[in-house]
Amino acid sequence: MNKENFAGFYKKSIAERQRIAAREFAMNDSEKTLLTKEGPLPFEVANRLIENVIGTYPLPMGLATNFVIDGKDYIVPFVLEEPSVVAAASNGAKLSCGFTTKADDPIMIGQVQLVSENPSENVIGTSNGNPAGSPSTASNGNVTNAALKIVTAKKELLEFLKTVDPILVKFGGGPKDLISTVLKTERGEMIEVQLLVDVRDAMGANAINTMLEKLAPKLEELTGMDARLKIISNLAIYRKASATTVWTKEMLNESTKGEVKGEEIIERILDAYAFAVATPFRATTHNKGVMNGIDAVVIATGNDFRAIEAGAHAYACYQRNYTPLTKYYKNKNGDLVGEIELPLALGLVGGATKIHPMAQLSLKILGVKTAQELARVIASVGLSQNFAALRAIVTAGIQSGHMKLHAKNIAVQAGATEKEIDEVAQRMVEAREVNQGKAESILKEIRGNAPPKGKMIIS
Numbered sequence: 001m002n003k004e005n006f007a008g009f010y011k012k013s014i015a016e017r018q019r020i021a022a023r024e025f026a027m028n029d030s031e032k033t034l035l036t037k038e039g040p041l042p043f044e045v046a047n048r049l050i051e052n053v054i055g056t057y058p059l060p061m062g063l064a065t066n067f068v069i070d071g072k073d074y075i076v077p078f079v080l081e082e083p084s085v086v087a088a089a090s091n092g093a094k095l096s097c098g099f100t101t102k103a104d105d106p107i108m109i110g111q112v113q114l115v116s117e118n119p120s121e122n123v124i125g126t127s128n129g130n131p132a133g134s135p136s137t138a139s140n141g142n143v144t145n146a147a148l149k150i151v152t153a154k155k156e157l158l159e160f161l162k163t164v165d166p167i168l169v170k171f172g173g174g175p176k177d178l179i180s181t182v183l184k185t186e187r188g189e190m191i192e193v194q195l196l197v198d199v200r201d202a203m204g205a206n207a208i209n210t211m212l213e214k215l216a217p218k219l220e221e222l223t224g225m226d227a228r229l230k231i232i233s234n235l236a237i238y239r240k241a242s243a244t245t246v247w248t249k250e251m252l253n254e255s256t257k258g259e260v261k262g263e264e265i266i267e268r269i270l271d272a273y274a275f276a277v278a279t280p281f282r283a284t285t286h287n288k289g290v291m292n293g294i295d296a297v298v299i300a301t302g303n304d305f306r307a308i309e310a311g312a313h314a315y316a317c318y319q320r321n322y323t324p325l326t327k328y329y330k331n332k333n334g335d336l337v338g339e340i341e342l343p344l345a346l347g348l349v350g351g352a353t354k355i356h357p358m359a360q361l362s363l364k365i366l367g368v369k370t371a372q373e374l375a376r377v378i379a380s381v382g383l384s385q386n387f388a389a390l391r392a393i394v395t396a397g398i399q400s401g402h403m404k405l406h407a408k409n410i411a412v413q414a415g416a417t418e419k420e421i422d423e424v425a426q427r428m429v430e431a432r433e434v435n436q437g438k439a440e441s442i443l444k445e446i447r448g449n450a451p452p453k454g455k456m457i458i459s
């Protein structure tokens with residue numbers, strides 16, 4: 001590969017880029033076909049979504065079933081690569097008594113960082129040994145005065161911001177509040193201005209960032225400080241969604257066909273939850289289980305999963321240690337109550353949601369009318385997903401369900417043909433040994449060392 005041949009790559013057409021990539025990476029005919037075959041996401045749409053496009057990358061799309069949320073039935077599209085996630089979410093929902101949910105108004109936070117143009121005014125100490133100004137551990141007063149000026153001008157600034165996005169205001173959204181705080185940082189004092197905006201059915205990044213950039217010169221004029229960062233915050237604490245449900249002893253008992261009693265499953269889940277509260281090493285994996293489902297629906301609907309992930313994990317340690325995003329306890333009947341709460345900044349308009357045809361299809365399947373409804377569904381999915389994983393872990397163990405579904409992949413990796421996959425997978429599960437070595441040895445047995453018949457599937 002010669003990197004010079006990628007100079008100005010972004011200026012080329014998709015076909016030209018494909019040719020360059022094929023040549024530079026010595027692609028064979030089937031690899032070239034992988035690149036050039038158009039799928040449900042047309043190349044010209046992909047080319048508008050990201051830069052330097054050479055192809056598209058399909059992921060499986062599946063439907064999670066059994067969700068009853070606030071009395072309404074939902075079938076939920078998932079897009080992800082991991083076996084057993086869709087089955088688990090459907091299972092958790094099937095075993096539940098239905099989800100009750102809430103979603104905050106779609107209020108997002110934008111931040112402006114104000115820094116004094118005279119660096120010595122920022123300095124509050126010399127702990128890093130950098131003598132950038134006169135050392136002092138107290139607020140120098142100027143920055144505090146500047147923050148107070150913003151508070152005084154708040155009403156007028158908010159009125160101005162309404163004129164920046166009149167459409168948003170017309171639909172009931174728009175700027176709602178302006179909060180200014182003096183921060184003591186390792187580079188001295190700074191002002192954090194938080195602009196709170198109701199973004200309605202948008203994720204909100206564009207609306208917020210535009211408003212912040214219009215607000216910045218006004219703040220500079222008002223304070224004499226320099227407006228540096230003007231950007232949305234992905235810690236959307238005013239835009240949370242929550243869901244709760246009950247899993248009864250009887251349903252849980254049935255789920256293991258009485259092998260482990262319902263009461264016992266509840267006790268074990270409560271122990272698992274307490275363990276996650278006590279150690280971030282478990283809380284992280286616990287939350288990974290929550291995000292299995294959340295990310296899958298966020299991706300299916302064309303939303304920004306990086307923003308959701310960042311917000312979820314920041315919320316998990318907001319003002320405390322890193323903790324689980326869900327909560328479990330017993331109600332007075334001794335049944336298991338599960339709850340989830342997290343920030344969910346989701347949009348139905350704008351970005352990939354609007355232009356990716358599969359995202360549009362996902363929204364049609366979901367039948368949600370507002371971003372808040374989508375958030376309520378996704379919160380329920382996260383709770384169901386987490387519960388299903390916990391139920392599996394505290395009973396038969398994750399391997400039996402997860403690996404049962406993953407076993408087919410392993411069989412393919414070991415070289416099983418289409419006709420052999422099911423048998424190899426089944427025999428690995430029965431042997432409770434799901435790995436490539438076992439798959440290869442089963443294959444040898446099946447074939448009696450004869451060469452494989454039929455078409456190989458390359459995974």
Ligand code: HMG
Pocket residue numbers: 065066082083084085086087088089090091092094255285286287288289290292385388389390392393398400401402405
């Ligand atoms: P099971 O009890 O053997 O399933 O569970 P079942 O055959 O009794 O079926 C129960 C329901 O599950 C079905 O109801 C379906 O809704 C669904 P039905 O429709 O029959 O009335 N279901 C399926 N849906 C689609 N395709 C299938 C399928 N099978 C069952 N093939 C199951 C089997 C896998 C559901 C169960 O073992 C389970 O929930 N396991 C959890 C798996 C899981 O969480 N996987 C995520 C990957 S592991 C991970 O990344 C996270 C983790 O580390 C997080 C953590 O540590 O907390 C685990």
